[in-house]
Amino acid sequence: xxxxxxxxxxxxxxxxxxxxxxxxxxxxxxxxxxxxxxxxxxxxxxxxxxxxxxxxxxxxxxxxxxxxxxxxxxxxxxxxxxxxxxxxxxxxxxxx
Amino acid sequence: xxxxxxxxxxxxxxxxxxxxxxxxxxxxxxxxxxxxxxxxxxxxxxxxxxxxxxxxxxxxxxxxxxxxxxxxxxxxxxxxxxxxxxxxxxxxxxxxxxxxxxxxxxxxxxxxxxxxxxxxxxxxxxxxxxxxxxxxxxxxxxxxxxxxxxxxxxxxxxxxxxxxxxxxxxxxxxxxxxxxxxxxxxxxxxxxxxxxxxxxxxxxxxxxxxxxxxxxxxxxxxxxxxxxxxxxxxxxxxxxxxxxxxxxxxxxxxxxxxxxxxxxxxxxxxxxxxxxxxxxxxxxxxxxxxxxxxxxxxxxxxxxxxxxxxxxxxxxxxxxxxxxxxxxxxxxxxxxxxxxxxxxxxxxxxxxxxxxxxxxxxxxxxxxxxxxxxxxxxxxxxxxxxxxxxxxxxxxxxxxxxxxxxxxxxxxxxxxxxxxxxxxxxxxxxxxxxxxxxxxxxxxxxxxxxxxxxxxxxxx
Numbered sequence: 001x002x003x004x005x006x007x008x009x010x011x012x013x014x015x016x017x018x019x020x021x022x023x024x025x026x027x028x029x030x031x032x033x034x035x036x037x038x039x040x041x042x043x044x045x046x047x048x049x050x051x052x053x054x055x056x057x058x059x060x061x062x063x064x065x066x067x068x069x070x071x072x073x074x075x076x077x078x079x080x081x082x083x084x085x086x087x088x089x090x091x092x093x094x095x096x
Numbered sequence: 097x098x099x100x101x102x103x104x105x106x107x108x109x110x111x112x113x114x115x116x117x118x119x120x121x122x123x124x125x126x127x128x129x130x131x132x133x134x135x136x137x138x139x140x141x142x143x144x145x146x147x148x149x150x151x152x153x154x155x156x157x158x159x160x161x162x163x164x165x166x167x168x169x170x171x172x173x174x175x176x177x178x179x180x181x182x183x184x185x186x187x188x189x190x191x192x193x194x195x196x197x198x199x200x201x202x203x204x205x206x207x208x209x210x211x212x213x214x215x216x217x218x219x220x221x222x223x224x225x226x227x228x229x230x231x232x233x234x235x236x237x238x239x240x241x242x243x244x245x246x247x248x249x250x251x252x253x254x255x256x257x258x259x260x261x262x263x264x265x266x267x268x269x270x271x272x273x274x275x276x277x278x279x280x281x282x283x284x285x286x287x288x289x290x291x292x293x294x295x296x297x298x299x300x301x302x303x304x305x306x307x308x309x310x311x312x313x314x315x316x317x318x319x320x321x322x323x324x325x326x327x328x329x330x331x332x333x334x335x336x337x338x339x340x341x342x343x344x345x346x347x348x349x350x351x352x353x354x355x356x357x358x359x360x361x362x363x364x365x366x367x368x369x370x371x372x373x374x375x376x377x378x379x380x381x382x383x384x385x386x387x388x389x390x391x392x393x394x395x396x397x398x399x400x401x402x403x404x405x406x407x408x409x410x411x412x413x414x415x416x417x418x419x420x421x422x423x424x425x426x427x428x429x430x431x432x433x434x435x436x437x438x439x440x441x442x443x444x445x446x447x448x449x450x451x452x453x454x455x456x457x458x459x460x461x462x463x464x465x466x467x468x469x470x471x472x473x474x475x476x477x478x479x480x481x482x483x484x485x486x487x488x489x490x491x492x493x494x495x496x497x498x499x500x501x502x503x504x505x506x507x508x509x510x511x512x513x514x515x516x517x518x519x520x521x522x523x524x525x526x527x528x529x530x531x532x533x534x535x536x537x538x539x540x541x542x543x544x545x546x547x548x549x550x551x552x553x554x555x556x
Contacts, residue, residue: 006257012323012333012336013334015332015337015340016340017340018115019337020343022115022122023341024536027122027123028241028348030124030444031443032184032445034118034345035184035309035341035443036184036444037117038118038316038338039187040134040138041338042316043138043194043334044138044331044335045195045198045319045331046138046145046194047145047330048322049160049197050148051221051326052202053156053157053160054150055151060201060203061201061204063156065160066157066159067160068193068197070160070164070167071190071191073160073161073168074162074167074190074256075191075194076162077164077165077172077185078167078169078187080134081168081169082183084131086180086451087127087143089177089448089451089452090124092456092458093459095457
């Protein structure tokens, strides 16, 4: 196994551990916004998609890359947009 | 060189911002600010990527960004809160499409020159990506009612599904040793796509919260695998966060239904009740009540706990629930809401629906937080909930929902149930609560009944 992959394995395990700890503190109240937020964050595949669409490795790669960029962007923009729309609705009841 | 350092620093900052953003979701008070941090992280990551020297043309990139932004923005603005489960399901599909296509492009570009470990990661990426694409689409179609929500069951289903999945995994292992076999590579993707369909068609509507969470986790793992292939840590980190979140939510959801993953995936809920003995309701009487009498009980109560269920969401009655709560509060009634973890069609769905109807979130209580309070409560008002208040989960070891944690509605001094008719609920299980001497049934459409209650309570 190459050294590079080993480093990424460390990163993966530690990130999954941190993710588990952080997310287990999210109350059930916010589980739907949590899901849509992680969805937006998983739009980070945009990073790989941009390289695929822009590195000019032939027409097929460019078009598949283009579709990937579109799909990932939908998740980023749609995901963050809808998360904010939901979070804006959560209000405390301190009217009196 | 300087450019690469810049990119790495930007990615590192973005990763930290993502984690901070998710951490802020531990309270509604900090959540919005946290999401801005995550958005900033995403912006940094995109800018960092665009200066990558591998990128030589920007036309298709610009096109994808523009079209994606338009579709995303339209979804963000117009998708109703009731349709949130479908929207989440379809967005898992988009995420998986991106991960799978990036994998295919990488495979085409590099071909057989991949190392064994990298090929294994790439194979994992496209296999989990492809099954998430079709699985999420079927989940979307079921939730959007483009196809029937009940499970599709046929003989030898589990054996065929498991064999198909194991065969695809076998190809994955083979490819790791012989990355040049293009035909097998695409065969594996085809099998993944087929498996996704077969896996989800057999799952019923009530199990959707688990399935959506599980697909969330798969989509995350697929994008994490992309990071291994491209040797890109931010993809690994973001994918791991997504995967961990989906995993944790599916564990919480399964626990809330007292079922294991295996049981959800291979059990076919809603298909088993034919073999389970349904307790006959004969000889038991149901006490029905008029809106007027129910209103008197509610208006003179000191404390009321409202238990909303999926039936309330179907009837779009959350605004009427809120209206009823506020007229009761004007009469001095202490009103709280008890939210079961699987009250909606996805984790936390019921909270969002009620928040949209202007119910303050400090009135929404999780099951563990409110279950002891039913003893001290005058009236429990059940609106369109059934299985989550069914005492059979506690008393009847033969019941399909036996062992599932439920809300202690039966401990309240009296119970009013709003229900369309005496037909059993989603799981087809008879509910003893309705025959409890303390229970009064207010029959009719939830929205109409609630509107009538609002009018009557005002007059009391």
